Amino acid sequence: MRREYAIAVDVGATWLRVALGDEKGKLLAKLSQKTRQKGRSGETVTEQVLRMMSSLVKDIDLSSVKGVGIGSIGPIDLEEGSVVNSPNLPFEQIPLAKPISSELELPVWLLNDCAAAVLGEWKLGAGRGLENLVYVTLSTGIGGGAVVNNRLLIGKSGNAVEIGHLVVDVNGSLRCGCGGLGHWEAYCSGANLPNFIKLQLEEMGERAKDSLIFKLAGDDLTNLTAENLFDAAKAGDKVSLRIIEEIGKLNAAGFASVINVYDPSLVTVGGAIALENPELILEPVKKRVKELVIGELPRIEVTKLGRDITLYGGVAVVLHSEELGLSPCVG
Numbered sequence: 001m002r003r004e005y006a007i008a009v010d011v012g013a014t015w016l017r018v019a020l021g022d023e024k025g026k027l028l029a030k031l032s033q034k035t036r037q038k039g040r041s042g043e044t045v046t047e048q049v050l051r052m053m054s055s056l057v058k059d060i061d062l063s064s065v066k067g068v069g070i071g072s073i074g075p076i077d078l079e080e081g082s083v084v085n086s087p088n089l090p091f092e093q094i095p096l097a098k099p100i101s102s103e104l105e106l107p108v109w110l111l112n113d114c115a116a117a118v119l120g121e122w123k124l125g126a127g128r129g130l131e132n133l134v135y136v137t138l139s140t141g142i143g144g145g146a147v148v149n150n151r152l153l154i155g156k157s158g159n160a161v162e163i164g165h166l167v168v169d170v171n172g173s174l175r176c177g178c179g180g181l182g183h184w185e186a187y188c189s190g191a192n193l194p195n196f197i198k199l200q201l202e203e204m205g206e207r208a209k210d211s212l213i214f215k216l217a218g219d220d221l222t223n224l225t226a227e228n229l230f231d232a233a234k235a236g237d238k239v240s241l242r243i244i245e246e247i248g249k250l251n252a253a254g255f256a257s258v259i260n261v262y263d264p265s266l267v268t269v270g271g272a273i274a275l276e277n278p279e280l281i282l283e284p285v286k287k288r289v290k291e292l293v294i295g296e297l298p299r300i301e302v303t304k305l306g307r308d309i310t311l312y313g314g315v316a317v318v319l320h321s322e323e324l325g326l327s328p329c330v331g
């Protein structure tokens with residue numbers, strides 16, 4: 001039988017997604033579940049992925065499937081085919097490639113989620129035909145993937161392009177999940193935006209207290225969420241719009257560094273923070289980044305592949321592995 005299908009897996013700290021793609025890269029079926037955060041070991045997550053996959057392919061003859069492409073939160077260990085010591089999941093190791101390959105008897109490719117995402121954009125999205133592009137996710141964390149001169153950047157163990165830990169504030173007072181000070185992710189990621197917003201509100205002092213954002217947080221900053229800021233800004237709250245400008249400055253510093261390093265002709269942006277607030281997040285970046293970039297400015301746009309971008313990458317690595325020169329992790 002012709003092997004025309006590809007299975008994609010997106011392992012996130014909050015969500016697990018699996019999908020079946022056809023030979024043109026179209027997603028035919030998708031399943032998602034909240035990632036299990038409890039259990040004795042990372043195998044809890046492995047088993048959850050296996051159950052989701054078997055339900056996804058129950059009506060499919062596996063001999064028509066070419067392989068499985070996984071995009072996963074990092075750090076990953078390519079040799080082991082696992083996620084290791086992820087700061088966002090309470091497990092030392094989550095085995096992925098080996099158990100999936102032996103259960104389905106198929107080759108398995110493993111990439112970090114943003115490497116998968118930029119590959120999805122390159123082969124199946126807005127990056128088709130380009131030689132240089134970058135993907136940036138503004139999500140729970142901040143991450144990136146890059147294609148440079150027609151090569152997907154992978155790194156020695158699969159963790160290249162960790163742009164969330166670029167320094168955007170040398171006098172940084174906010175600490176990143178990795179322990180560093182002043183890192184982009186410590187300010188502008190979904191998990192850490194509330195810290196930055198609180199810092200800004202504290203600096204503004206009394207005059208911030210009558211603002212809509214304070215009301216939306218129930219007059220109690222311990223309850224403050226990133227949504228409070230975006231909702232208040234959309235309603236025209238001046239204090240919130242000022243904070244949006246400050247976030248824009250930091251994001252512009254991050255994007256400018258990424259552009260200066262990789263020299264892409266396209267930057268696409270995804271992750272819930274950007275996908276849900278494209279104007280508030282991207283317009284300030286586009287306005288400021290010009291002054292910070294050496295060389296020609298690339299197009300910067302929200303990805304049209306949306307939340308499925310990593311799944312598209314999982315399908316793309318299976319379909320295009322030969323031309324990419326990427327061998328499976330197992331199989």
Ligand SMILES: [Zn+2]
Pocket residue numbers: 164165176177178179180183185
């Ligand atoms: Zn960091």
